Amino acid sequence: MAADDTSTWLRATVDAFERPLVRYALSLTGDLERARDAVQETFLELVRHAPTVDRHRPAPWLFTVCRTRAIDRARKESHMQTTDSAALAAQPSPAPAPEAAAAAREEAEQARRLLARLPAKEQEVVRLRFQEGLRYKEIAAVTGLTVNHVGVLLHGALARLRGEADRTDAAAPANA
Amino acid sequence: MNPEPEDWKVTAFALGELDGEEQAALARRAAAEPAFAARVAAIRSQGDSLKAALAAEPGPGLTDDQRARLAASAAPANLRVVAPRGRLLGLFGKIAVTGVAAALLVAVALPTLSGPRREPTTAAIGTGRPAAQAEFTEVYDRAGGVAGLAPTTPPAPGVAGAPLTRGYLSQNSTSQAVLRAALAPGAGRLAPARPPAGSGAPTESPAPDDGHNTEGYDRIFENPFLAVGDNPLSTFSIDVDTASYANVRRFLTGNMLPPPDAVRLEELVNYFPYDYAAPTDAKTPFAVHLEVASCPWQSKHRLIRVGMKGREIDLARRPPSNLVFLLDVSGSMSDPNKLPLLQSALGLLVNQLTENDRVSMVVYAGASGVVLPPTAGDRKQEILGALERLHAGGSTNGASGISLAYDTARAGFISGGTNRVILATDGDFNVGLTSRGDLLRLIEDKAKSGIFLTVLGFGMGNYKDDMLERLADKGNGNYAYVDSLNEARKVMVEQMAGTLITIAKDVKVQIEFNPARVSAYRLLGYENRLLAKEDFNDDRKDAGEIGAGHTVTALYEIVPAGVALPAGAAASVDPLKYAPQPAAAAAPAPAPGAGSGETCTVKLRYKQPDGDTSALMTFPLSDADNAFDRATGDFRFAAAVAGYGMLLRHSEHAAGLTWDAITEIAGSSLGADRTGYRKEFLELARKAKALAAQK
Structure with a gap:
């Protein structure tokens, strides 16, 4: 595999995953600078291990590595941070749009606000599933949980977002 | 409701995560039970909404510098083909691995960059901008190599020599160590320890923060009042850009006030066509129209409008x-x-x-x-x-x-x-x-x-x-x-x-104010177009262009002679230590022009689009003491637009100005407004007033 092809693929992968990884890392560290550092290290690992990564589906590998780096950097107060929703809220919205789209935007912001109130693990699997498009198996690999536990967490999260469950932490299932 | 033990599998099924017999069983159930099918559909639709909501979430990426470094490390020259048995990636790989190991061992001594050396080099590249306004400061690492460029901001008061990286360069990053180790000539050597904590970020506020905000605006430091005695000449390059007006419009229509640094007064004023007469002489590319009247937000002050109209091309x-x-x-x-x-x-x-x-x-x-x-x-x-x-x-x-x-x-x-x-x-x-x-x-x-x-x-x-x-x-x-x-x-x-058609290039304006008539002046806008007075006659210095039919407008707020300067305006200059003291105030012989009654003289230099030598035009201006409401509609409208910009910028000179005054002036100077832009401005001004009232 020529160095040129690898280089092109590396650049394309960095471009494609830069923002998703920073976003994910930010949700774990709560601090943008640490998140960026974690992502930069992730990409450096990618450069080093390029031949061993699946070219067609690098996402699981990237998120796994990123998670490790980000967790290392998370503040000592808690092992896993919930998203710093204030930081995200401070960013400009993607598009000030005509009235119809503005209503949709409100709804989207509301959905994200509700999401931010979920327990940390549930938020993480929701994001990995619905924001980064990972399959259950992949989420399990990234987070180190079992597939069943991922399924339970997602189910609980969606139920909570629908308002159907109470807000205390779901007990981990017996086979977690 | 107590969840069934396998309830989560319903969600998994809805999201397409089951397979084999489990999937088939639930598919049969959905076909047989409408209520169950509805439940599945609801979960799927919830998933879609979540996807949309999360896709719309704004998200920052890496910094420019981080990206640049990644691109460097991913360049083909730094990669080697991996041999079948997985040998290390050539030289780079070896160094990088060493760097990582070293960095991990010495976890605390994280390398960073030293503070920037302020270099006037960028200002010297023919822009005519004074060195104090150099756009980029090169940031050096300890080895003396250029690590990158950071936009220049003045240091925070009281923090002498504070490094000015403004977040562009991550200062405490292990990965920086790895990269520097990998790419530096003496690979494996770590850079020295980071500078003392607290020196990393400028303390001025609000810092245009490239961390959370991916939009980028230069900081604007509003032109102050300048005393004519110390600064008789005002020199700037013309500007026909209009982007700031449209950009501000975009914010207001989205129910947001724009960031003050996005508001460039000259671009707001220049967005509108004005009815200045075109030049009559075919050889002259533009005509100049001067007007002066009282200042609507400060009745003791005057407002001078310099207008230029480019020749129309059929x-x-x-x-x-x-x-x-x-x-x-x-x-x-x-x-x-x-x-x-x-x-x-x-x-x-x-x-x-x-x-x-x-x-x-x-x-x-x-x-x-x-x-x-x-x-x-x-x-x-x-x-x-x-x-x-x-x-x-x-x-x-x-x-x-x-x-x-x-x-x-x-x-x-x-x-x-x-x-x-x-x-x-x-x-x-x-x-x-x-x-x-x-x-x-x-x-x-x-x-x-x-x-x-x-x-x-x-x-x-x-x-x-x-x-x-x-x-x-x-x-x-x-x-x-x-x-x-x-x-x-x-x-x-x-x-x-x-x-499309440039009719004159490198167009510069220099105004000399008569101290007998003017005690201080302030140029509204054009902050990043200012030139040193020597640049006016220097044809090597670049300036702006005028296109066919374009109009260009610049406004000055004047404090007439004998009127007190606004409080805090025109900081005084220290007496000179080496040059002879200027003669006592009563004695100086006035220059010939001082008694002319002229307020100022406006000079322009321009070049033909394919020329290299500039031509000069000169226009004296006398003030006929018009009141504001006797000025032309174009003059009054331009003043309203400038006022709108001043309020949006929270200008310190906007003390006498209100949104109502602006809408009133604009409303009475709409003129023919064939294009409808002025009416649109009126709506935007009202919108801005409403948004400002909510704060």
Whole structure:
């Protein structure tokens, strides 16, 4: 595999995953600078291990590595941070749009606000599933949980977002 | 409701995560039980909404510097093909591994960059800008190599020598150590320890923060009042950019107040066409119209308006054009308010071209390429077809696209015609290896070849206003922001002549105020267009262009002689230590002109579009003591627009100004307003008032 092809693929992968990884890392560290550092290290690992990564589906590998780096950097107060929703809220919205789209935007912001109130693990699997498009198996690999536990967490999260469950932490299932 | 033990599998099924027998069983159940099917559908629809909500979440990426370093480490030269048995990735791999190990062992001693050395080098590149306003400060690492460029901001008061990285360069990053270790000549050696905590961030507020905000605006430090005794000359380069007005409009229509640094007064005022008379002499490229009246927000002050009107060119007899569209088709351009709008805007332009014109199209995204070779302007189907086929995707490498576009323009150069690159982008260059400073230098170099530049900005969120404005400036060009098809029509159709045809370049203004009549003055806007007084007569110093039919307006607020200066205005100058003391105030012999009764003299220098030597025009101005409401409609409207900008900028000079005053003045000076822009302004002013009241 020529160095040129690898280089092109590396650049394309960095471009494609830069923002998703920073976003994910930010949700774990709560601090943008640490998140960026974690992502930069992730990409450096990618450069080093390029031949061993699946070219067609690098996402699981990237998120796994990123998670490790980000967790290392998370503040000592808690092992896993919930998203710093204030930081995200401070960013400009993607598009000030005509009235119809503005209503949709409100709804989207509301959905994200509700999401931010979920327990940390549930938020993480929701994001990995619905924001980064990972399959259950992949989420399990990234987070180190079992597939069943991922399924339970997602189910609980969606139920909570629908308002159907109470807000205390779901007990981990017996086979977690 | 107690969840069934396997309830989570229903969700998994709905999301397509089950397979085999489990999946088949639930599929049968959904077919048989409508209630169950509805439940599944609800979960799926919830998933879709979540997807949409999360996709719309704004998100920052890496810093420019981090990206540049990654690009360097991923360059082919640094990679080696891995042999089948998985040997290390050549030299780079070995060093990198060493670096990582070393960095992990010495966890605390994280390397960073030292503070920046303030270099006037960037100011010396023919911009005519005083060194104090150098745009980029080169930031050096301890080894003395250039680590990158950070925009210059003045140090926070009281924090002497504070490093000014403004977040561009991550200061406490292990990965920086790895990269530096990997790429430095003495690989494996760590850089020295980081500077003391607290020196990393400037303390001025509010810092335009590139951490959370991906839009980019230069900080604007408003022009203060200057005492005529110390500063009799005011010198600046003209500017016909209009982007700030459209950009501010975009914020207000979205129910947000704009960031103050996005508000450039001169671009607001210059957005509107004014009825200045065109020059009568065919050889003179523009006519100058001066007017003075009382200042509406400070009755003791006067307002001077300098207006210029470029010669109109009959479009039917305009010179032939050689146009190269340089289009950003990177992934970020795929939003509906970007590439599709761009395609429509350029389509409007193409429709007006003739067989004497030549159009080519270069795209840059990932690779750059010519997607339409030089094609005669009457072959509309071919040109529009090439526009249609554009689609967004990939990353950007602005530098190679720009080179290719200018090469294409030079290849099709039309002597005596208009040769122009039209760059359309959201400014998210992602230029990889090329730093911003290099890109600007590249543009500056290309501009010397007689090919001018129009920059069209699109989109938002990623919008790099500061970068685009600088590109247009260095590229001998103009800059507009296209937020709607109407704006596209304005830029591409109504003002096509001005957008396309430059009639004078390097146009500079110098005003000498008469101390017998004026005690202090303040230029409204043009903060990043100021020139040193010596630059006026220096033909090597670059300045702005005027297009056919363009109007340019500059406003000065004047404190007449004998009126007290505003509190805190015009800081006093220390007495000189070495030069002889100026004669006592009672004694100096007035210069010949002081008794003339003139308020000021306005001088202009300009060059023909293909010339190198400037010509001079001189206009004395006497104040007839008109009250504001006796001034022309154009004068009053321009003042209202300037006031709108001052309020949006929270100007310290806006003490006497209210939104109501602005809407009243604008409302009474709409004039014919054939284009409707003035009425639109009135609505925007009302909107701004409402938003400001909510704060």
